[in-house]
Amino acid sequence: MKKRKLLKTIQKKFLIYVPLTLFALFMMGPFLWLISVSLMPGKNVFSFPPAIFPTFIDFKNYVDVWRYMDFLKYIWNTVIITFFGVIFSILLCSLTAYPLAIFKFKGKNIIFVAMIATMIIPAAAGLVVNYLTINKLGLINTFTGVVLPSLVTVFNVFLFRQAFMGIPSDIRDSGKMDGASEFRIWWQLMMPMIKPAIAVVALFEFMASWNSFLWPIIVLNTDKYPLASALSTLNGQFSYNFGWIAAGTVISVLPIIIVFLLTQKYFMEGISGAIKG
Amino acid sequence: MKQKRVAKLSRFSEVQTAWLFMGPGLILLALFTFWPIIYSVPLAFTNYSVIGETSFVGFENFKRAFSDVNFIASIKNSLLYMIIVPFIQILSILMAILVNRKIAGIKFFRAAFYIPVVTSMVAVSIIWGWLMSSNGVLNYTLLSIGIINEKINWLSDKDTALWAVMFITLWKGLGYYMMIYLAGLQAIPSDCIEAAKIDGASNFQVIRKITIPLLKPYVFFCTLISLMAAIRVFDEVFVLTSGGPGNETLTSSLYIYQQGFEVFEFGYSSALGIIISFIIMFFSIFIFLFNKKGGVNPY
Numbered sequence: 001m002k003k004r005k006l007l008k009t010i011q012k013k014f015l016i017y018v019p020l021t022l023f024a025l026f027m028m029g030p031f032l033w034l035i036s037v038s039l040m041p042g043k044n045v046f047s048f049p050p051a052i053f054p055t056f057i058d059f060k061n062y063v064d065v066w067r068y069m070d071f072l073k074y075i076w077n078t079v080i081i082t083f084f085g086v087i088f089s090i091l092l093c094s095l096t097a098y099p100l101a102i103f104k105f106k107g108k109n110i111i112f113v114a115m116i117a118t119m120i121i122p123a124a125a126g127l128v129v130n131y132l133t134i135n136k137l138g139l140i141n142t143f144t145g146v147v148l149p150s151l152v153t154v155f156n157v158f159l160f161r162q163a164f165m166g167i168p169s170d171i172r173d174s175g176k177m178d179g180a181s182e183f184r185i186w187w188q189l190m191m192p193m194i195k196p197a198i199a200v201v202a203l204f205e206f207m208a209s210w211n212s213f214l215w216p217i218i219v220l221n222t223d224k225y226p227l228a229s230a231l232s233t234l235n236g237q238f239s240y241n242f243g244w245i246a247a248g249t250v251i252s253v254l255p256i257i258i259v260f261l262l263t264q265k266y267f268m269e270g271i272s273g274a275i276k277g
Numbered sequence: 278m279k280q281k282r283v284a285k286l287s288r289f290s291e292v293q294t295a296w297l298f299m300g301p302g303l304i305l306l307a308l309f310t311f312w313p314i315i316y317s318v319p320l321a322f323t324n325y326s327v328i329g330e331t332s333f334v335g336f337e338n339f340k341r342a343f344s345d346v347n348f349i350a351s352i353k354n355s356l357l358y359m360i361i362v363p364f365i366q367i368l369s370i371l372m373a374i375l376v377n378r379k380i381a382g383i384k385f386f387r388a389a390f391y392i393p394v395v396t397s398m399v400a401v402s403i404i405w406g407w408l409m410s411s412n413g414v415l416n417y418t419l420l421s422i423g424i425i426n427e428k429i430n431w432l433s434d435k436d437t438a439l440w441a442v443m444f445i446t447l448w449k450g451l452g453y454y455m456m457i458y459l460a461g462l463q464a465i466p467s468d469c470i471e472a473a474k475i476d477g478a479s480n481f482q483v484i485r486k487i488t489i490p491l492l493k494p495y496v497f498f499c500t501l502i503s504l505m506a507a508i509r510v511f512d513e514v515f516v517l518t519s520g521g522p523g524n525e526t527l528t529s530s531l532y533i534y535q536q537g538f539e540v541f542e543f544g545y546s547s548a549l550g551i552i553i554s555f556i557i558m559f560f561s562i563f564i565f566l567f568n569k570k571g572g573v574n575p576y
Contacts, residue, residue, distance in 0.1 A: 001534055010474050013380075016375070016378070017378065019375055020386050023375065023386070023390065024374055024385075024389040024390070027389055027390050027392065027393055027451070027452065028392065028407065028450075029390045030401075030404045030408060031392065031396075031404070032410070033404075033414060033434060037407075045407045045410075045413070046407075046410055046412040046413070047412065048412040048417065049535055050412060050414050050417050052414060065528070067479050069406075073568065080406070092301055092302045092305065093297065093302060095298045095301065095302055095304075096298070096299045096301075096302030096303065099294070099295035099296075099298045099299055099483050101297070103291055103292075103295045104291070104548075105291065105292045105295045106292070107293075107509070109301075109302070109514050114311070115306070116308050118306075118311065119315075119505070119561075120315065120530060121314055121550070121554050121557075122509055122530050122531050122533060122550060122553050122554060122557065123377055123511055124511060124530040124531070124533040124534040124537070124550070125313065125314075125317060125546075125547070125550030125551075125554065126309070126310070126314070126317075127314035127537060128299070128313075128537040128538070128547070129313035129320075129532060130309055130313055130545050131538075133308060133312065142404075145486075148305065148309065149309040150306075150309075151305055152302045152305040152309075154310070157302070164389060177431055182291075182294045182298075184374060186298070190353075200369055202497065207394075210397070211395075211396070211397035211398065213397065213398075213399050213512070214511070214512065214515065216539070227397075228397040228398075228399045228400070229399075230467065231397070231400065231403070232398050232399045232516060235399070235403050235474065242407070245403060249403055249404070250401045252397065252399075252400060253396045253397065253400045255393050256397075257392060257395060257396070258464045259389070260391070260392070260395045261388060264384070264387075264388055265389070267456070274543055
């Protein structure tokens with residue numbers, strides 16, 4: 001009897017772990033293979049049958065591509081773009097969202113509807129005009145020019161608005177009673193209460209800035225490229241040197257994967273909070 | 278009387294504070310979101326480009342668009358791209374159900390499913406570009422299992438290119454939707470499921486009768502998001518195929534970009550953007566109506 005029960009739990013576990021493992025292989029397999037390629041010096045990914053596992057492990061590709069590319073510079077560029085992108089997105093979007101959520105004033109609904117309407121415009125449609133604008137502002141080849149157009153996005157404003165609307169109005173009233181200015185209420189009372197929303201915007205903004213490549217290519221010169229843009233040029237230049245590109249790709253995705261793994265908990269909570277809200 | 282005046286005064290200052298708060302954000306939105314939209318309308322009626330003088334051409338650009346084989350193809354491809362939406366929903370719900378339990382190592386699996394989402398499209402495109410090449414691992418695997426008889430050049434074969442890119446989009450996005458559905462699943466009260474189980478419902482019945490109906494709002498939200506994403510698809514086609522072979526993988530976003538930044542026909546590019554916006558508007562109104570029926574407001 002006991003044995004049968006044990007058998008059943010084993011069977012149940014099997015039924016869960018097998019599909020989980022298959023899915024995990026499907027999602028992670030390409031990355032594992034990429035790492036494998038990056039550790040095989042002088043191998044051609046297009047030889048047939050293709051090399052899947054390295055026969056010996058060698059970090060030569062990493063050393064070479066690191067020397068050639070000056071990755072530290074690209075990582076630094078990416079860090080700057082991402083840092084300012086995230087900080088100012090949070091500040092500006094929450095400042096914009098706060099009155100939209102809490103205040104009563106004329107024109108609120110018009111602003112709101114106008115914002116929703118912009119979400120239907122195809123991504124590429126604004127590029128040309130934005131380029132002309134950035135050019136006119138004299139921001140070509142500056143990090144400001146890269147960051148500025150995407151600082152305030154309708155999506156983030158809505159996320160913050162939703163979060164602010166969830167805060168009971170007593171809190172703002174009590175702040176007012178104590179004579180706090182609206183700015184202080186926003187910064188000292190409201191912002192701490194919407195930490196989950198801040199975490200979501202921070203993480204999504206982090207991902208978007210870290211991975212952006214097209215706009216930086218349009219606005220910046222090669223030496224100011226962030227990682228993703230640099231990677232796409234490396235791929236274009238050395239399409240035959242697979243080990244290098246593989247190593248470069250691994251280097252470029254490693255930081256964000258590490259950040260993701262460290263903040264996984266907030267990702268989860270954040271997304272659920274954003275949707276439920 | 279005096280009190281009324283004070284109230285009125287403070288209300289006036291509330292409007293002012295509102296605009297002070299929103300000022301910086303609205304200026305940026307106006308400059309980089311509204312201005313491109315507004316400015317693209319007059320542009321669409323001109324022949325503005327890097328060469329030659331700009332002049333008003335009336336509806337010329339729009340007429341040209343509807344007889345432009347590439348543009349028609351790009352719209353067709355963008356519409357075809359929407360086919361992945363139901364597949365994304367089904368697969369990601371399945372994944373969410375799989376990872377929605379407290380067992381050893383489940384955190385690892387959740388992370389594994391989500392890693393493609395956080396990775397840049399450039400990196401993903403490089404990897405899948407290699408995997409899908411004619412001598413790549415994909416062909417090797419399929420040949421050895423016996424699913425295909427000869428090598429297929431997935432990304433440059435006319436019949437498979439669009440499907441191959443669509444597959445990459447799907448693969449990269451799955452984790453994102455899985456997380457949303459997982460959040461939805463965890464919002465379902467567990468006593469609801471327990472009660473059903475006590476009444477003798479099977480696992481399958483629970484999924485069909487309780488889980489799926491309660492997930493409905495999330496399905497609407499995800500459908501909306503993934504439809505928008507399907508129409509906006511850009512990065513993967515830009516890196517992997519740049520629209521080829523022929524115009525098999527030319528999506529509307531990519532074509533707008535090409536007309537703007539490769540051919541520098543700003544006027545024509547703007548006209549294309551306007552046409553596509555109208556098409557997207559049609560779909561979003563459609564979904565928003567659906568959405569209302571489902572009783573959920575994602576924002």
